[in-house]
Amino acid sequence: MKTAIITDSTAYLSNDYIEQHDDLYVISLSVILNQSSYKESHEITTNEFYAKLKQVEELPMTSQPSIGEYIDLLEQLKNKGYEKAIAIHLSSGISGTYQNSITAGKSVDGIDVYSFDSKLACMIEGFYVDFAYKHKNQRTADEIIDEMTKMRDQTTEGYIVVDDLSNLRKGGRLTATQAMIGTMLHIKPVLTFEDGLIVPNAKIRTLNKALKQIEHYFEDIVHQYPDEQIHATIIHANNEDAAEKWLYKMKEKYPNINITLSHFGPVIGTHLGSGALAMGWVIGDF
Template sequence: MKIAIVTDSTAYLPERIKNSPNLFVIPIPVILDGKIYNEGIDIEADEYYSLLNSSKEFPTTSQPALGEVIDLYEKIAAKGYDTIISIHLSAGISGFVNTLFSLTDAVKGITLYPYDSKITSVPMGHMVEVALDLVQEGASLEEIFARLDIIRDNTYAYLIVDDLNNLVRGGRLTNGAALIAGLLKIKPILTFEEGKIVLFEKIRSTKKAFARAEKIIGMRDKEIDRPVKLYVIHANNLAVAEEEKEKLAKQYPDAIIEIGHFGPVIGTHLGEKAIGLCISAQ
Protein backbone atom coordinates (compact mmCIF):
# COMPACT_ATOMS: atom_id res chain seq x y z
CA MET A 1 0.00 0.00 0.00
CA LYS A 2 1.30 3.43 -0.98
CA ILE A 3 -0.50 6.31 0.76
CA ALA A 4 -0.74 9.93 -0.41
CA ILE A 5 -1.97 12.73 1.83
CA VAL A 6 -4.10 15.39 0.17
CA THR A 7 -5.28 18.58 1.84
CA ASP A 8 -6.55 21.98 0.77
CA SER A 9 -4.96 25.41 0.79
CA THR A 10 -6.69 26.53 3.99
CA ALA A 11 -4.28 24.31 5.93
CA TYR A 12 -1.35 26.19 7.43
CA LEU A 13 1.48 23.76 6.79
CA PRO A 14 4.78 23.60 8.70
CA GLU A 15 7.77 24.37 6.48
CA ARG A 16 9.33 20.96 7.02
CA ILE A 17 6.50 19.12 5.24
CA LYS A 18 5.71 21.49 2.38
CA ASN A 19 7.98 19.63 -0.02
CA SER A 20 7.05 16.15 1.11
CA PRO A 21 6.69 13.84 -1.92
CA ASN A 22 3.59 12.30 -0.32
CA LEU A 23 1.77 15.65 0.08
CA PHE A 24 -0.63 17.21 -2.44
CA VAL A 25 -2.60 20.44 -1.96
CA ILE A 26 -5.88 21.45 -3.60
CA PRO A 27 -6.24 25.25 -3.91
CA ILE A 28 -9.53 26.78 -2.76
CA PRO A 29 -10.80 29.63 -4.98
CA VAL A 30 -11.57 33.12 -3.68
CA ILE A 31 -13.59 35.49 -5.87
CA LEU A 32 -12.71 39.16 -5.38
CA ASP A 33 -14.31 41.85 -7.56
CA GLY A 34 -15.22 39.22 -10.11
CA LYS A 35 -11.71 37.77 -10.38
CA ILE A 36 -10.92 34.23 -9.25
CA TYR A 37 -7.78 33.72 -7.17
CA ASN A 38 -6.54 30.25 -6.22
CA GLU A 39 -5.29 30.38 -2.65
CA GLY A 40 -1.59 29.66 -2.37
CA ILE A 41 -1.08 29.86 -6.14
CA ASP A 42 -2.41 33.17 -7.45
CA ILE A 43 -2.45 34.98 -4.13
CA GLU A 44 -0.88 34.79 -0.67
CA ALA A 45 -2.23 36.03 2.64
CA ASP A 46 -0.35 39.35 2.89
CA GLU A 47 -1.27 40.42 -0.63
CA TYR A 48 -4.85 39.31 -0.18
CA TYR A 49 -5.68 41.54 2.76
CA SER A 50 -4.46 44.58 0.83
CA LEU A 51 -6.79 43.66 -2.05
CA LEU A 52 -9.59 42.90 0.37
CA ASN A 53 -9.44 46.38 1.90
CA SER A 54 -9.67 48.03 -1.52
CA SER A 55 -12.28 45.71 -3.04
CA LYS A 56 -15.58 47.10 -4.28
CA GLU A 57 -17.57 43.94 -3.63
CA PHE A 58 -17.74 41.52 -0.72
CA PRO A 59 -15.48 38.56 -1.56
CA THR A 60 -16.80 35.03 -1.81
CA THR A 61 -15.27 31.57 -1.77
CA SER A 62 -16.22 28.46 -3.71
CA GLN A 63 -15.42 24.78 -3.84
CA PRO A 64 -12.71 23.59 -6.21
CA ALA A 65 -13.99 22.23 -9.53
CA LEU A 66 -14.52 18.48 -9.24
CA GLY A 67 -12.83 17.95 -12.62
CA GLU A 68 -9.64 19.50 -11.24
CA VAL A 69 -9.83 17.36 -8.12
CA ILE A 70 -10.28 14.18 -10.16
CA ASP A 71 -7.37 15.25 -12.35
CA LEU A 72 -5.16 15.59 -9.26
CA TYR A 73 -6.25 12.20 -7.94
CA GLU A 74 -5.46 10.64 -11.32
CA LYS A 75 -2.00 12.20 -11.30
CA ILE A 76 -1.45 10.78 -7.82
CA ALA A 77 -2.50 7.34 -9.08
CA ALA A 78 -0.06 7.69 -11.98
CA LYS A 79 2.73 8.18 -9.42
CA GLY A 80 2.06 4.71 -8.06
CA TYR A 81 -0.17 5.56 -5.08
CA ASP A 82 -3.14 3.30 -4.41
CA THR A 83 -4.57 5.07 -1.35
CA ILE A 84 -5.44 8.72 -0.68
CA ILE A 85 -6.28 10.25 2.68
CA SER A 86 -7.85 13.61 1.82
CA ILE A 87 -7.91 15.90 4.90
CA HIS A 88 -9.98 19.06 4.50
CA LEU A 89 -11.50 22.07 6.18
CA SER A 90 -14.57 21.60 8.31
CA ALA A 91 -17.81 20.62 6.61
CA GLY A 92 -19.37 23.29 8.82
CA ILE A 93 -17.45 25.92 6.81
CA SER A 94 -17.47 24.31 3.37
CA GLY A 95 -19.29 21.38 1.83
CA PHE A 96 -16.17 20.36 -0.07
CA VAL A 97 -15.16 17.39 2.08
CA ASN A 98 -18.67 15.92 1.83
CA THR A 99 -18.59 16.36 -1.95
CA LEU A 100 -15.47 14.19 -2.06
CA PHE A 101 -17.46 11.17 -0.90
CA SER A 102 -19.07 11.16 -4.35
CA LEU A 103 -15.61 10.61 -5.86
CA THR A 104 -14.65 7.48 -3.93
CA ASP A 105 -15.02 5.36 -7.10
CA ALA A 106 -13.98 8.06 -9.57
CA VAL A 107 -10.33 7.07 -10.02
CA LYS A 108 -9.41 3.53 -11.03
CA GLY A 109 -6.93 1.86 -8.72
CA ILE A 110 -7.30 4.45 -5.95
CA THR A 111 -9.02 3.99 -2.61
CA LEU A 112 -10.09 7.43 -1.40
CA TYR A 113 -10.71 8.34 2.24
CA PRO A 114 -12.12 11.88 2.69
CA TYR A 115 -11.50 13.15 6.24
CA ASP A 116 -13.31 16.08 7.85
CA SER A 117 -10.85 17.87 10.14
CA LYS A 118 -13.76 19.82 11.70
CA ILE A 119 -11.34 22.77 11.84
CA THR A 120 -8.95 24.55 9.45
CA SER A 121 -5.68 26.53 9.31
CA VAL A 122 -2.91 25.57 11.76
CA PRO A 123 -4.70 22.73 13.59
CA MET A 124 -5.57 21.12 10.26
CA GLY A 125 -1.97 21.56 9.14
CA HIS A 126 -0.93 19.71 12.30
CA MET A 127 -3.18 16.79 11.33
CA VAL A 128 -1.61 16.73 7.86
CA GLU A 129 1.88 16.78 9.40
CA VAL A 130 1.09 13.88 11.72
CA ALA A 131 -0.48 11.86 8.90
CA LEU A 132 2.60 12.37 6.71
CA ASP A 133 4.92 11.33 9.52
CA LEU A 134 2.88 8.17 10.13
CA VAL A 135 2.92 7.32 6.43
CA GLN A 136 6.71 7.72 6.48
CA GLU A 137 6.89 5.39 9.48
CA GLY A 138 4.86 2.75 7.66
CA ALA A 139 1.79 3.00 9.90
CA SER A 140 -1.42 1.24 8.91
CA LEU A 141 -4.58 3.08 7.87
CA GLU A 142 -6.18 2.15 11.18
CA GLU A 143 -3.25 3.66 13.09
CA ILE A 144 -3.33 6.86 11.03
CA PHE A 145 -7.06 7.41 11.44
CA ALA A 146 -6.93 6.58 15.15
CA ARG A 147 -4.28 9.27 15.65
CA LEU A 148 -6.16 11.80 13.51
CA ASP A 149 -9.31 11.15 15.52
CA ILE A 150 -7.46 11.76 18.79
CA ILE A 151 -6.15 15.10 17.50
CA ARG A 152 -9.53 16.12 16.07
CA ASP A 153 -11.38 15.21 19.27
CA ASN A 154 -8.86 17.18 21.34
CA THR A 155 -8.60 20.38 19.33
CA TYR A 156 -10.24 23.58 20.57
CA ALA A 157 -10.09 27.01 18.95
CA TYR A 158 -11.36 30.35 20.23
CA LEU A 159 -11.73 33.23 17.80
CA ILE A 160 -11.80 36.95 18.50
CA VAL A 161 -12.81 38.98 15.46
CA ASP A 162 -12.95 42.71 14.85
CA ASP A 163 -16.18 42.61 12.86
CA LEU A 164 -18.82 39.88 12.69
CA ASN A 165 -20.24 41.16 9.40
CA ASN A 166 -17.94 39.02 7.28
CA LEU A 167 -19.07 35.85 9.02
CA VAL A 168 -22.72 36.85 8.76
CA ARG A 169 -22.57 37.87 5.09
CA GLY A 170 -20.68 34.70 4.25
CA GLY A 171 -23.31 32.60 6.03
CA ARG A 172 -20.87 31.20 8.60
CA LEU A 173 -22.53 32.70 11.69
CA THR A 174 -26.15 33.32 12.53
CA ASN A 175 -27.51 36.84 12.07
CA GLY A 176 -28.89 36.70 15.58
CA ALA A 177 -25.46 36.37 17.15
CA ALA A 178 -24.15 39.32 15.17
CA LEU A 179 -27.20 41.42 16.01
CA ILE A 180 -26.83 40.76 19.73
CA ALA A 181 -23.14 41.62 19.53
CA GLY A 182 -23.90 44.90 17.77
CA LEU A 183 -26.65 45.96 20.15
CA LEU A 184 -24.69 45.24 23.30
CA LYS A 185 -21.36 46.45 21.90
CA ILE A 186 -19.68 43.30 23.07
CA LYS A 187 -16.56 41.48 21.92
CA PRO A 188 -17.72 37.91 21.36
CA ILE A 189 -15.54 34.82 21.61
CA LEU A 190 -16.39 32.36 18.86
CA THR A 191 -15.55 28.68 18.72
CA PHE A 192 -16.04 25.58 16.60
CA GLU A 193 -18.90 23.32 17.63
CA GLU A 194 -19.31 20.17 15.53
CA GLY A 195 -17.26 21.94 12.89
CA LYS A 196 -19.44 25.05 12.76
CA ILE A 197 -18.48 28.53 13.97
CA VAL A 198 -20.72 29.52 16.87
CA LEU A 199 -20.88 32.11 19.60
CA PHE A 200 -19.07 30.82 22.70
CA GLU A 201 -19.26 33.73 25.14
CA LYS A 202 -20.11 37.43 25.13
CA ILE A 203 -17.38 39.61 26.63
CA ARG A 204 -17.44 43.36 27.21
CA SER A 205 -14.04 44.31 25.84
CA THR A 206 -11.25 43.01 23.62
CA LYS A 207 -8.82 42.87 26.55
CA LYS A 208 -11.24 40.79 28.61
CA ALA A 209 -12.00 38.56 25.62
CA PHE A 210 -8.31 37.71 25.21
CA ALA A 211 -7.91 37.12 28.94
CA ARG A 212 -10.91 34.81 28.95
CA ALA A 213 -9.70 32.86 25.90
CA GLU A 214 -6.26 32.45 27.50
CA LYS A 215 -7.92 31.04 30.63
CA ILE A 216 -10.11 28.63 28.64
CA ILE A 217 -7.03 27.29 26.87
CA GLY A 218 -5.59 26.38 30.27
CA MET A 219 -8.81 24.63 31.26
CA ARG A 220 -8.70 22.59 28.06
CA ASP A 221 -5.06 21.73 28.75
CA LYS A 222 -6.12 20.05 31.98
CA GLU A 223 -8.83 18.08 30.15
CA ILE A 224 -6.58 16.70 27.41
CA ASP A 225 -4.70 13.74 28.80
CA ARG A 226 -1.90 14.03 26.23
CA PRO A 227 0.94 16.38 25.26
CA VAL A 228 -0.47 19.47 23.57
CA LYS A 229 0.53 22.37 21.34
CA LEU A 230 -0.80 25.91 21.58
CA TYR A 231 -1.33 28.06 18.51
CA VAL A 232 -1.91 31.74 17.96
CA ILE A 233 -3.40 32.31 14.51
CA HIS A 234 -3.88 35.75 12.97
CA ALA A 235 -5.42 37.45 9.95
CA ASN A 236 -2.78 40.05 9.04
CA ASN A 237 -2.32 40.89 12.71
CA LEU A 238 1.16 39.59 13.55
CA ALA A 239 1.94 42.18 16.25
CA VAL A 240 -1.07 41.13 18.34
CA ALA A 241 -0.34 37.46 17.67
CA GLU A 242 3.18 37.90 19.05
CA GLU A 243 1.80 39.68 22.12
CA GLU A 244 -0.59 36.80 22.71
CA LYS A 245 2.20 34.27 22.31
CA GLU A 246 4.20 36.10 25.00
CA LYS A 247 1.23 36.11 27.36
CA LEU A 248 0.56 32.42 26.80
CA ALA A 249 4.26 31.64 27.33
CA LYS A 250 4.15 33.33 30.74
CA GLN A 251 0.98 31.51 31.77
CA TYR A 252 2.04 28.13 30.35
CA PRO A 253 5.86 28.09 30.47
CA ASP A 254 6.14 24.41 29.53
CA ALA A 255 3.92 24.64 26.47
CA ILE A 256 4.96 24.50 22.81
CA ILE A 257 3.47 27.65 21.25
CA GLU A 258 3.44 28.38 17.53
CA ILE A 259 2.19 31.31 15.44
CA GLY A 260 0.37 30.82 12.14
CA HIS A 261 -1.91 32.84 9.92
CA PHE A 262 -5.34 32.58 8.34
CA GLY A 263 -5.07 32.48 4.57
CA PRO A 264 -7.39 34.23 2.09
CA VAL A 265 -10.27 31.75 2.28
CA ILE A 266 -10.66 31.79 6.08
CA GLY A 267 -9.66 35.47 6.19
CA THR A 268 -12.60 36.22 3.92
CA HIS A 269 -14.98 34.88 6.56
CA LEU A 270 -13.26 36.06 9.74
CA GLY A 271 -12.12 39.45 8.40
CA GLU A 272 -8.78 41.18 8.81
CA LYS A 273 -7.25 41.40 12.30
CA ALA A 274 -9.01 38.27 13.60
CA ILE A 275 -7.07 36.26 16.17
CA GLY A 276 -7.51 32.59 17.05
CA LEU A 277 -6.16 30.88 20.17
CA CYS A 278 -6.02 27.13 19.80
CA ILE A 279 -4.96 24.07 21.75
CA SER A 280 -4.49 20.69 20.15
CA ALA A 281 -3.28 17.25 21.15
CA GLN A 282 0.03 16.40 19.56
Protein backbone atom coordinates in the same frame (compact mmCIF):
# COMPACT_ATOMS: atom_id res chain seq x y z
CA MET B 1 2.64 0.52 -0.05
CA LYS B 2 3.09 4.13 -1.15
CA THR B 3 0.75 6.57 0.66
CA ALA B 4 0.13 10.23 -0.17
CA ILE B 5 -1.20 12.82 2.25
CA ILE B 6 -3.61 15.32 0.71
CA THR B 7 -4.84 18.48 2.36
CA ASP B 8 -6.30 21.76 1.18
CA SER B 9 -4.94 25.28 1.14
CA THR B 10 -6.91 26.36 4.23
CA ALA B 11 -4.51 24.40 6.45
CA TYR B 12 -2.15 27.31 5.66
CA LEU B 13 0.97 25.19 5.94
CA SER B 14 4.20 27.06 5.29
CA ASN B 15 5.93 26.71 1.93
CA ASP B 16 8.97 25.30 3.73
CA TYR B 17 6.87 22.59 5.37
CA ILE B 18 5.26 21.61 2.06
CA GLU B 19 8.59 21.51 0.22
CA GLN B 20 10.16 19.33 2.93
CA HIS B 21 7.43 16.66 2.76
CA ASP B 22 7.61 14.86 -0.57
CA ASP B 23 4.43 12.82 -0.18
CA LEU B 24 2.28 15.84 0.76
CA TYR B 25 -0.08 17.40 -1.80
CA VAL B 26 -2.20 20.53 -1.38
CA ILE B 27 -5.34 21.28 -3.37
CA SER B 28 -6.43 24.92 -3.39
CA LEU B 29 -9.69 26.62 -2.59
CA SER B 30 -10.45 29.93 -4.30
CA VAL B 31 -11.59 33.38 -3.32
CA ILE B 32 -13.65 35.53 -5.69
CA LEU B 33 -13.05 39.29 -5.56
CA ASN B 34 -14.73 41.72 -7.95
CA GLN B 35 -15.79 38.80 -10.15
CA SER B 36 -12.19 37.54 -10.45
CA SER B 37 -11.32 34.13 -9.00
CA TYR B 38 -7.96 33.49 -7.33
CA LYS B 39 -6.58 30.21 -6.02
CA GLU B 40 -5.23 31.00 -2.58
CA SER B 41 -1.52 30.42 -2.05
CA HIS B 42 -0.98 30.36 -5.85
CA GLU B 43 -2.72 33.29 -7.49
CA ILE B 44 -3.10 35.67 -4.55
CA THR B 45 -1.01 36.12 -1.43
CA THR B 46 -2.51 36.67 1.98
CA ASN B 47 -1.18 40.24 2.09
CA GLU B 48 -2.64 41.00 -1.34
CA PHE B 49 -5.99 39.61 -0.26
CA TYR B 50 -6.28 41.80 2.85
CA ALA B 51 -5.23 44.86 0.85
CA LYS B 52 -7.98 44.14 -1.70
CA LEU B 53 -10.49 43.37 1.07
CA LYS B 54 -10.31 46.99 2.24
CA GLN B 55 -11.40 48.17 -1.21
CA VAL B 56 -14.48 46.00 -1.82
CA GLU B 57 -18.03 46.82 -0.78
CA GLU B 58 -19.46 43.33 -1.10
CA LEU B 59 -18.21 40.32 0.80
CA PRO B 60 -15.92 38.18 -1.40
CA MET B 61 -17.11 34.71 -2.33
CA THR B 62 -15.19 31.47 -1.82
CA SER B 63 -15.27 28.21 -3.74
CA GLN B 64 -14.02 24.69 -3.15
CA PRO B 65 -11.97 22.63 -5.62
CA SER B 66 -14.22 20.97 -8.17
CA ILE B 67 -14.64 17.21 -8.30
CA GLY B 68 -12.85 17.33 -11.65
CA GLU B 69 -9.81 19.01 -10.09
CA TYR B 70 -9.79 16.42 -7.35
CA ILE B 71 -10.04 13.54 -9.83
CA ASP B 72 -7.11 15.03 -11.79
CA LEU B 73 -5.01 15.12 -8.62
CA LEU B 74 -5.83 11.49 -7.80
CA GLU B 75 -5.00 10.41 -11.34
CA GLN B 76 -1.62 12.16 -11.02
CA LEU B 77 -0.94 10.44 -7.71
CA LYS B 78 -1.89 7.04 -9.11
CA ASN B 79 0.51 7.61 -12.03
CA LYS B 80 3.26 8.39 -9.52
CA GLY B 81 2.77 5.00 -7.92
CA TYR B 82 0.64 5.92 -4.92
CA GLU B 83 -1.80 3.21 -3.91
CA LYS B 84 -3.40 5.06 -1.00
CA ALA B 85 -4.14 8.66 -0.07
CA ILE B 86 -5.22 10.11 3.26
CA ALA B 87 -7.19 13.29 2.56
CA ILE B 88 -7.52 15.78 5.44
CA HIS B 89 -9.81 18.75 4.86
CA LEU B 90 -11.47 21.74 6.46
CA SER B 91 -14.81 21.34 8.13
CA SER B 92 -17.59 19.92 5.96
CA GLY B 93 -19.85 22.40 7.77
CA ILE B 94 -18.23 25.32 5.94
CA SER B 95 -17.03 23.72 2.68
CA GLY B 96 -17.81 20.83 0.37
CA THR B 97 -14.11 19.96 -0.12
CA TYR B 98 -14.28 16.93 2.19
CA GLN B 99 -17.33 15.55 0.37
CA ASN B 100 -15.68 16.12 -3.00
CA SER B 101 -12.68 14.09 -1.83
CA ILE B 102 -15.02 11.17 -1.12
CA THR B 103 -16.79 11.47 -4.47
CA ALA B 104 -13.53 11.79 -6.39
CA GLY B 105 -12.07 8.84 -4.54
CA LYS B 106 -14.92 6.65 -5.72
CA SER B 107 -14.33 7.79 -9.31
CA VAL B 108 -10.67 6.80 -9.63
CA ASP B 109 -9.64 3.15 -9.72
CA GLY B 110 -6.23 2.04 -8.51
CA ILE B 111 -5.89 4.37 -5.51
CA ASP B 112 -7.78 4.10 -2.23
CA VAL B 113 -8.76 7.42 -0.65
CA TYR B 114 -9.35 7.75 3.09
CA SER B 115 -11.06 11.07 3.80
CA PHE B 116 -11.03 12.89 7.12
CA ASP B 117 -13.25 15.82 8.13
CA SER B 118 -11.21 17.96 10.53
CA LYS B 119 -14.39 19.87 11.52
CA LEU B 120 -12.08 22.88 11.83
CA ALA B 121 -9.61 24.64 9.56
CA CYS B 122 -6.28 26.48 9.46
CA MET B 123 -3.29 25.26 11.45
CA ILE B 124 -5.45 23.01 13.60
CA GLU B 125 -6.24 21.14 10.40
CA GLY B 126 -2.50 21.30 9.72
CA PHE B 127 -1.76 19.45 12.96
CA TYR B 128 -3.76 16.49 11.65
CA VAL B 129 -1.74 16.63 8.43
CA ASP B 130 1.47 16.48 10.45
CA PHE B 131 0.16 13.55 12.51
CA ALA B 132 -0.87 11.58 9.42
CA TYR B 133 2.41 12.26 7.65
CA LYS B 134 4.53 11.14 10.59
CA HIS B 135 2.56 7.91 11.02
CA LYS B 136 1.82 6.96 7.41
CA ASN B 137 4.61 4.37 7.27
CA GLN B 138 4.00 2.90 10.72
CA ARG B 139 0.20 2.60 10.83
CA THR B 140 -2.52 1.64 8.41
CA ALA B 141 -4.69 4.38 6.91
CA ASP B 142 -7.66 3.10 8.92
CA GLU B 143 -5.65 3.31 12.15
CA ILE B 144 -4.59 6.87 11.36
CA ILE B 145 -8.17 7.94 10.61
CA ASP B 146 -9.39 6.27 13.82
CA GLU B 147 -6.75 8.00 15.94
CA MET B 148 -7.38 11.41 14.36
CA THR B 149 -11.10 10.96 14.96
CA LYS B 150 -10.45 10.36 18.67
CA MET B 151 -8.19 13.42 18.83
CA ARG B 152 -10.79 15.54 17.03
CA ASP B 153 -13.77 14.44 19.10
CA GLN B 154 -12.14 14.34 22.53
CA THR B 155 -9.42 16.97 22.82
CA THR B 156 -9.41 19.40 19.89
CA GLU B 157 -10.72 22.94 20.37
CA GLY B 158 -10.52 26.25 18.55
CA TYR B 159 -11.69 29.74 19.53
CA ILE B 160 -11.80 32.91 17.43
CA VAL B 161 -12.11 36.56 18.44
CA VAL B 162 -13.49 38.70 15.62
CA ASP B 163 -12.22 42.27 15.56
CA ASP B 164 -14.54 43.72 12.91
CA LEU B 165 -18.18 42.65 12.80
CA SER B 166 -18.78 43.88 9.23
CA ASN B 167 -17.86 40.62 7.48
CA LEU B 168 -20.12 38.64 9.78
CA ARG B 169 -22.89 41.08 8.91
CA LYS B 170 -22.18 40.87 5.16
CA GLY B 171 -22.15 37.09 5.41
CA GLY B 172 -25.56 37.07 7.07
CA ARG B 173 -24.37 35.88 10.49
CA LEU B 174 -25.36 39.21 12.06
CA THR B 175 -28.04 41.70 11.10
CA ALA B 176 -26.98 45.27 10.35
CA THR B 177 -28.53 46.37 13.65
CA GLN B 178 -26.71 43.70 15.65
CA ALA B 179 -23.43 44.63 14.04
CA MET B 180 -23.97 48.34 14.69
CA ILE B 181 -24.90 47.74 18.35
CA GLY B 182 -22.02 45.32 18.80
CA THR B 183 -19.57 47.85 17.40
CA MET B 184 -20.96 50.65 19.60
CA LEU B 185 -20.67 48.46 22.69
CA HIS B 186 -17.21 47.20 21.66
CA ILE B 187 -18.47 43.61 21.70
CA LYS B 188 -15.77 41.09 20.77
CA PRO B 189 -17.62 37.86 20.03
CA VAL B 190 -15.72 34.66 20.80
CA LEU B 191 -16.60 32.02 18.22
CA THR B 192 -15.95 28.29 18.24
CA PHE B 193 -16.76 25.18 16.22
CA GLU B 194 -19.64 22.86 17.07
CA ASP B 195 -20.42 19.94 14.79
CA GLY B 196 -18.19 21.56 12.18
CA LEU B 197 -20.03 24.90 12.18
CA ILE B 198 -18.80 28.27 13.42
CA VAL B 199 -21.04 29.29 16.33
CA PRO B 200 -20.97 31.98 19.06
CA ASN B 201 -19.29 30.98 22.31
CA ALA B 202 -19.37 34.23 24.29
CA LYS B 203 -20.01 37.98 23.90
CA ILE B 204 -17.28 39.94 25.67
CA ARG B 205 -16.83 43.69 25.89
CA THR B 206 -13.09 44.04 25.22
CA LEU B 207 -10.40 42.24 23.25
CA ASN B 208 -8.25 41.68 26.36
CA LYS B 209 -11.12 40.00 28.19
CA ALA B 210 -11.94 37.88 25.14
CA LEU B 211 -8.34 36.66 24.90
CA LYS B 212 -8.27 35.96 28.63
CA GLN B 213 -11.40 33.82 28.23
CA ILE B 214 -9.61 31.70 25.64
CA GLU B 215 -6.56 31.51 27.90
CA HIS B 216 -8.78 30.11 30.66
CA TYR B 217 -10.03 27.42 28.29
CA PHE B 218 -6.44 26.50 27.43
CA GLU B 219 -5.38 26.50 31.08
CA ASP B 220 -8.14 24.00 31.82
CA ILE B 221 -6.81 21.72 29.06
CA VAL B 222 -3.25 21.94 30.38
CA HIS B 223 -4.43 20.97 33.88
CA GLN B 224 -6.65 18.21 32.51
CA TYR B 225 -3.88 16.62 30.39
CA PRO B 226 -0.62 17.28 32.29
CA ASP B 227 1.26 14.34 30.77
CA GLU B 228 0.01 14.58 27.17
CA GLN B 229 1.55 16.23 24.12
CA ILE B 230 -0.40 19.43 23.48
CA HIS B 231 0.08 21.14 20.11
CA ALA B 232 -1.30 24.68 20.09
CA THR B 233 -1.41 27.52 17.60
CA ILE B 234 -2.20 31.23 17.62
CA ILE B 235 -3.72 32.42 14.35
CA HIS B 236 -4.25 35.94 13.04
CA ALA B 237 -5.99 37.70 10.17
CA ASN B 238 -3.67 40.52 9.09
CA ASN B 239 -2.88 41.20 12.76
CA GLU B 240 0.62 39.79 13.20
CA ASP B 241 1.84 42.19 15.90
CA ALA B 242 -1.03 41.36 18.25
CA ALA B 243 -0.64 37.65 17.50
CA GLU B 244 3.09 37.72 18.25
CA LYS B 245 2.49 39.48 21.56
CA TRP B 246 -0.09 36.88 22.51
CA LEU B 247 2.24 34.08 21.39
CA TYR B 248 5.07 35.46 23.53
CA LYS B 249 2.78 35.64 26.55
CA MET B 250 1.56 32.07 26.11
CA LYS B 251 5.04 30.66 25.47
CA GLU B 252 6.32 32.40 28.57
CA LYS B 253 3.55 30.83 30.64
CA TYR B 254 3.80 27.39 29.00
CA PRO B 255 7.46 26.93 27.95
CA ASN B 256 7.14 23.17 27.55
CA ILE B 257 4.19 23.27 25.15
CA ASN B 258 4.63 23.56 21.40
CA ILE B 259 2.78 26.77 20.45
CA THR B 260 3.14 28.02 16.88
CA LEU B 261 2.11 31.15 14.97
CA SER B 262 -0.12 30.87 11.91
CA HIS B 263 -2.56 32.99 9.91
CA PHE B 264 -6.00 33.12 8.33
CA GLY B 265 -5.54 33.18 4.58
CA PRO B 266 -7.98 34.51 1.97
CA VAL B 267 -10.71 31.85 2.15
CA ILE B 268 -11.14 31.83 5.93
CA GLY B 269 -10.27 35.53 6.18
CA THR B 270 -13.22 36.28 3.89
CA HIS B 271 -15.61 35.20 6.62
CA LEU B 272 -13.78 36.59 9.65
CA GLY B 273 -12.44 39.87 8.27
CA SER B 274 -9.16 41.59 9.03
CA GLY B 275 -7.95 41.69 12.63
CA ALA B 276 -9.33 38.38 13.91
CA LEU B 277 -7.29 36.40 16.43
CA ALA B 278 -7.67 32.75 17.35
CA MET B 279 -6.16 29.96 19.37
CA GLY B 280 -6.62 26.24 18.96
CA TRP B 281 -5.05 22.97 20.07
CA VAL B 282 -4.80 19.26 19.40
CA ILE B 283 -3.58 16.62 21.83
CA GLY B 284 -1.72 13.70 20.31
CA ASP B 285 1.55 11.79 20.05
CA PHE B 286 3.36 13.39 17.11
